[in-house]
Amino acid sequence: MKKITAFLVLNILLLGSLGGSVSAQAAGGSVLIKNATVMTAIRGTLEATDILVQNGKITRIGKNLSAPAGVRTIDATGKFVTPGIIDCHSHTMMDAVNEGSFSVTSMTRIRDVLNPKDIAIYRGLAGGVTAANLLHGSANSIGGQNSSVKFKWGKPVEDFLIPDAPPGIKFAMGENVKRSNFQPQGGVQPRYPRTRMGVVEVMRDAFLRAKDYKQSWDDFRAKKTKVPPRRDLELEPLVEILEGKRLVHAHGYRSDEHLNLLRIADEFGFKVATLQHGLEGYKIAPEIAKHGAGVSIFTDSWSYKLEAYDNTPYNAYIMWKAGVNVSINSDSNERMRRLNLDAAKVMKYGGVPEEEALKMITLNPAIQMGIGKRTGSIEVGKDGDLVIWNMHPFSPYSRVEMTLIEGDVYFDRAGDIARRAELAREREALERLEQNRPAGAGAAAPRPPSQFENGHLDDADHIDGGKR
Amino acid sequence: MKAKGKMQKARIAIALCLSIIVGSLSASAQSDGSEQNKTGTPGTFAIVGARIVTVTGAVIENGTILIRDGKIAAIGTNVSVPSGAERIDGKGLSVYPGMIDAATNMGLTEIGQGANATVDISEVGTMNANARAIKGINPHTSHINVTRVNGITTVLSHPTGGLISGQSAIINLNGATQDEMAVVADNALVINFPRVATGGGFGGFAFAQQAAAPDVNAAVRRRDEQVEELKKIFRDAEAYLKAREARQKDPSLPLVGIDLKMEAMAPYVRGQRPVLLPVQRERDIRAAVKFAEDMKVKAIIVGGQDAWKVADDLKRNNIAVIYTNIYSLPVQMDDPYDYLFEVPSKLQQAGVKFAISTGNDGSESRDLPYHAGLAGAYGLSKEEALKSVTIYPAEILGIADRMGSLEVGKVANVVVTDGDLLDPRTNVKYVFINGRKLPLTSRHTQLFDSFKDRK
């Protein structure tokens, strides 16, 4: 932990990349939730229980708690409370997904292209999602640097960043990386690599270059060389991986490819944080468990492409049984809104216990993203990231009533419904303005400035809208 | 000795290869082994002491349902179990009619991307009335077992694309041949009804309107032109059929050459069978309704995001909606977040006949109950949610005399569960199609079995 903090400080000094992130972190809200069925995702389900959040942190969990002066009380009688849902694979609020020019684009940063006004954020909150791992697409062997965010809708973009989240990066293998579905025509050279063999070599090459790069800096610092080496933004994040300071989130489908990556990781002495998608993880569950990687899956999406044909919804169960940290992600602005039902399914497929199923959309992804110490379960000392449901969240008839992040309410169904008339009135007034009145001849209203209307199952394929 | 060793090595190698192939996709994209393709066991089955959710009648607690000769032979609390019947203890279990997914491409595509050879969803050209889904459906697609073990026993499968995509089929999810599966081989004509397309979308910049915005009025004109083209096809078909019929009666009349595409239009231009019109937006639904009115065809709307806004038109013309948008994001940025979840409830309140479907290519059709469940979270009652995937689609598809509820005399498409059919935690314990008890295996259980004990 200390290491990570030190690294962050270094990062800020050196790169200034987190620029605004340190300044604007507000203290967080205070709230008392009364008399709920609390699914803690770590210590079972507590009936008729109160949760007190103060300045963003959970300070008490118990019965008959009373609200300190000025703290709002929410009566949750008959309702369920869970930790906020965490989506470990998301492209929400990103104005760009892939930098497809090269197969190694570790210099790119999702942080540079965040859009805090993406309506998908709000819709995600309405499905109980409070945090997400925003990943570069899967067009490249080594993609860009991730952003770990909380969905603080309405706040400036720097408030979305989770300040102590360890940095991560996207890797990818398989169909998308080797551009299987995008054959160049008419004399255009295909991008290297074109085979799974090449993908492995691209990764090894990158890490070997990174080692040389690190050596060149070590030599300079040891005054063996006169001239400072070039700061190489492509290799720096790879050095951080080698030093265990940056988490690798690796897109892949086939079990052999995952294993190849784990072998590369072994060769270069780092640990893979998550295998993303991992639809064949069940085939190599013991190896994954031994390596210590997490796997972030779709519960049961399959057959949408050749690589996805060998998925089985029992995947989660087999890996869980083998001791792998499993999370369930959406990779989709649409699916994100119903991750609770995806978690519910793993109870059926093999029989994952209820709390373990809940963990797969809360604590487990938090651990995979390196933020398990601050969020993902309902415990004293953790962030007040909470969802209030009208009934058991695994019921098909369940619905989010309220979503809180650090004690502040970011979604409130009753408020949303009440606000609709007001918005209609506002629209009417705005439409009367001269600049909003129709012009002479012509055309239609522009579509909303939202980057991705629908999410997508597989992130290199975003022209398909993903409704598959 | 040496030779023997070599032989043994080869054998081991072969065995290894085989074991790899069993679970690997390359060898099994087209067929998925004998176990899951079993078409089940016929017989007489009595599920005794179960909660029987008939859908059309009252729920029967502690009842018995008797399946015989492929049909539901008896339901009630006082049903005697005939000798020779397989008795299934229904204690703690619930019995439901099999669910019906009314708008899929089941069997027409196995792997949408990267395996074109498995895709038979869309024919070349604009007018393909003679393209019949029943002839393209792969009875052995792995999607079928995966779907039926979750309680979906019947689906409509339809081609897409072009202007007239072809004819859909209603199939039971069991059978070694297309004929065995067919409930109604050719039940409806799929018209890829022209829509107002204005595009837009990405851009990402609020100032995109400074650039040329798409012209909606022009898009409407384009759509209307295409609708005219469509109407012309219908009129041409009528003329063709009239001329062919007349010639048959009077051989002195000139011979009109056979045209399979026009032939296929007969039941549809005559209003004997319905047309499926996939439209979502209000403007396009209105145009589709008008088309149905003008051409006097029986229409069913598929999609129907805005259908509730057109409720009066739909009711007046007795047009039902197969709603496929539970797993969709609202189109407009300012649409309420739950806009598409609430549509079934709004349709129900408005008195429009509707069903809920996945609209899926087949691989995710097994999620049908959760589509209905989500509608249940947003306004629809639990009872209506269940009906929207059982008796309502049966009624819309014209098979309610045979399916969609548990009633004596109906086809024994029966699902036995340990909980609410629409709940993702519920386990399906038995599935019967045409009275055959099916194995609860699928590609997914096979892969599970192959690897669950790997250490």
Add this chain to the structure above:
Amino acid sequence: MRTKLILVLCAVFCIAFSSSAYGQSYAITNARIVTVSGPAIEKGTIVVREGLIFAVGANVAVPADAIVFDGTGMTVYPGFIDAVSNLGMPAAPQRPAGPGGGAAAAAAAAAAQQAPTSNSNYPAGLRPEDMAADDLRAGDGQFEAARAAGFTTALVTGRSGIFNGQSAVINLAGDNVSGMIVRSPLAHHISFATIPGGYPGSLMGTFSALRQMFLDAQRQMEIEKLYEANPAGIRRPAADRSLSALYPALNRQMPVVFNAVTEREIVRALDFIREFNLRGIIAGGHEAGSVVDRLKAQNVPVIFSLNLPRRTTSAAADADPETLMTLRMREAVPKAPAALNNAGVKFAFQSGGLQSLTDFFANAAKTTENGLSKEAAIRAMTLGAAEILGVDKQLGSIEVGKIANLAVVKGDVFARDRFVSRVMVDGKVFEFKEQPRPPQGGPRGPGGPGGNPGGGAGGPGGPSVAGTYNITINIPGQPLPATLTITQQGNTVSGTMTSQLGTTAMTGNMSASGFSMSGGIEFGGSSITIVMQGSVAGSQISGNIDSPQGQIPFTGTRNP
């Protein structure tokens, strides 16, 4: 016939004429003088000699050698400054607005490919060494429309690329470039654009590429210092003019102007400015009102575009309603200058691609109806602009010793019936005759700001678009090649597009801006309706494909 037409056009548009040479003395008498730097003089005289302001005041004597203009009923302002423009720059494809820039982006890509070879280490579009002054064209004619609107000075930069080209402050008169230039180079200009078909090919890549370049420049500077101190044992640093062009920016000697219109873009620019401790300036700035605190904290001025957003589309019964976000944005933008002013953020105005410069003043008036004082608005187009550009010692106000750039205006400068009777540029006089107002819009000078002469041919009556084209659909990060065949009959066009996604038949028609066709495309088992709009110029085709999933540009060439 042709000559006659030109003569007629001149009668309408080219009403300016120049009189006399630079050395001449002039006096404008009996005029109201808005000095901007000090209080207005209700009735006074300005004397101009050898291109500079020689005297100004209520009681200034008219020198014997001066030609006298009676300014009764007139107001004299410092010549107006368009604080970012493309005036005098060669016509090129319009700068893409962003990832959705569509045809413009495609055209820019085509232009980049056709650009002359360079010995730069960086691709076209990523060359900070490029100078606007090198491309600037001399000649008075191109500035007539701008002068007729009262403009005498502009900051000009290129129209495309990530680095648009180091800008120059020019006076809007002169027979040669060196005579026009007031200061060059003045600033770097950065757009968050991409390099189609290359790196960076995405917005993400744009930031990484810029970041790496600035870091490389920092290091290059250090090594050069080391090498200069003692070259022994050090490999000689490469002579990289792209990197060395960034030294003045890194040393805060040269400002860096970021084209940033939306809040997101402005915030991203501010982050980058902070990261490299740049002297940043925001150009565009429509949503600057939402980030005044950060602008103030970082001391970053805004060159606000008066190309105010408004609905340009007609009512269509079947159209989707506009988004609240768009409606609110259009309401908020005219309020931004007041917000900047109140917060003490320096700001100036630019035309920002306005078709008619008359709208510049009409739109400035809208900002005054939204909380900005008229004085502040005048300042934003005169001294305020000069200050931000660092030329306030010689421009921007009516003070003795400053360049004689003046605008003589009849009527309220913000009113629609305003008339600029005379401007002076470097002491050179241009007079205008009042004439009946054209029914719509204002005069459009050649090369006027935002003029986009790069439009496609092939409108009704234009050349046929029929043919077979090899096109590339520029899906971000994964260009998709396709073959497009178009047939045309009168205004009706039809076509087929074949790619690995299949074959799509489309029909549509021609309009003034090109062709538009629609059809269904199969993808992953579902049918998507797409609209293809584009135009043909020579053998080049370009345009956009609109689908429910978004707008994607395409470009291509006709098969012979």
